[in-house]
Amino acid sequence: MSETHSPTALPAGRAAPAFTLPATPDQTVSLDDLRGKPVILAFYPADWSPVCGDQMALYNEILPEFHKAGAQLVGISVDGVWCHAAFAGERKLHFPLLSDFEPKGAVARSFGVYRDKEGIAERALFVIDAAGIIRWSFVSPLGINPGADGILEALDNLGAAAPSEGTAS
Amino acid sequence: MTRLAIPVGSQDHVQGQAQAAVTLVEYGDYECPYCGEAYPVLKAVQRAMGDQLRFVFRNFPLAEMHPHALRAAEFAETAAELGKFWQAHDMLYENQTALRDADLYAYGLRLGLDTDVVTQGLDGRFDRKIKEDFTGGIRSGVNGTPSLFINGLRYDGERDVDSLVSALRQAARDAIRPRAATTR
Numbered sequence: 581m582s583e584t585h586s587p588t589a590l591p592a593g594r595a596a597p598a599f600t601l602p603a604t605p606d607q608t609v610s611l612d613d614l615r616g617k618p619v620i621l622a623f624y625p626a627d628w629s630p631v632c633g634d635q636m637a638l639y640n641e642i643l644p645e646f647h648k649a650g651a652q653l654v655g656i657s658v659d660g661v662w663c664h665a666a667f668a669g670e671r672k673l674h675f676p677l678l679s680d681f682e683p684k685g686a687v688a689r690s691f692g693v694y695r696d697k698e699g700i701a702e703r704a705l706f707v708i709d710a711a712g713i714i715r716w717s718f719v720s721p722l723g724i725n726p727g728a729d730g731i732l733e734a735l736d737n738l739g740a741a742a743p744s745e746g747t748a749s
Numbered sequence: 750m751t752r753l754a755i756p757v758g759s760q761d762h763v764q765g766q767a768q769a770a771v772t773l774v775e776y777g778d779y780e781c782p783y784c785g786e787a788y789p790v791l792k793a794v795q796r797a798m799g800d801q802l803r804f805v806f807r808n809f810p811l812a813e814m815h816p817h818a819l820r821a822a823e824f825a826e827t828a829a830e831l832g833k834f835w836q837a838h839d840m841l842y843e844n845q846t847a848l849r850d851a852d853l854y855a856y857g858l859r860l861g862l863d864t865d866v867v868t869q870g871l872d873g874r875f876d877r878k879i880k881e882d883f884t885g886g887i888r889s890g891v892n893g894t895p896s897l898f899i900n901g902l903r904y905d906g907e908r909d910v911d912s913l914v915s916a917l918r919q920a921a922r923d924a925i926r927p928r929a930a931t932t933r
Contacts, residue, residue: 634893635892635893637811637813637814638811638892638893640813640814641811641812641813641814642887645884645887671813671814672813672814724892724905725892725893726890726892727751727887727890727891727892727896728887728890728892729751729754729887729888729889729890730890732887732888
């Protein structure tokens, strides 16, 4: 599960590039705000993909498992805040969707997961540790929802590695 | 490759023989329309494969999205206690748009499950089993419903009868080859 399908996606071991993006019309979220706990960044192509196979809706169901591992989840796409608001409302999502809208796809680019031709983010996952280091990344073929097994495995490994690093939390 | 984390075992609802050449595991949600679409397809696949196929159903209710999915899964587990899992499973998929509690009680009566039995079954006693299916599914890479695994590997191909049957036949052939190699 450690291989990515993209040569450009930032690999494990690199510091996650800082960003601040709108989560709602009047709120922003910075990666810095999320420091101190593992973060799952889920880049995805667009809101409103088909219902039951939808990656964000699936993660919404799995959210308790992510929280059990102490991790926070954020979704990122190039959709605007109002689109995200409608999508999150309709799907009853309980985690933030960030809008990589202006300049378009800048954060996806900084993580190496922007598709210039289509103007959308890859279906890319990053697990970032409490100190802001990428510990796992994965790019799925655009049409294939990657599920959550890789994320949970990466979070398990984070948990196993934490004591030896002496990071008190 | 995304692999089934929990091997098929005595906790599972199974149709077909353990020694079948190929095992198809479905993670499904009774309220999911795509599972409803897959239901007659999988029946046709079972008929086409005959004894070669073992079919397993595991619960993956997307409860945030489908308000009746968990109750329906509880109902099927209740029926399973009385050896009627597959009748309940089929009845739920054949009546996907009617999964309110009143409907479940009516299906119970049709299956010979008393109202009391259904009431007990819906009290949460099967939630742990359902949750175990769900968690095992996540760990296996279930990425929506239905998710299908053929001999332990997630199947991402088309879900029509011909595509499935040819994938299953291929898996059956692949399963025989390594076994021949190890007995050499």
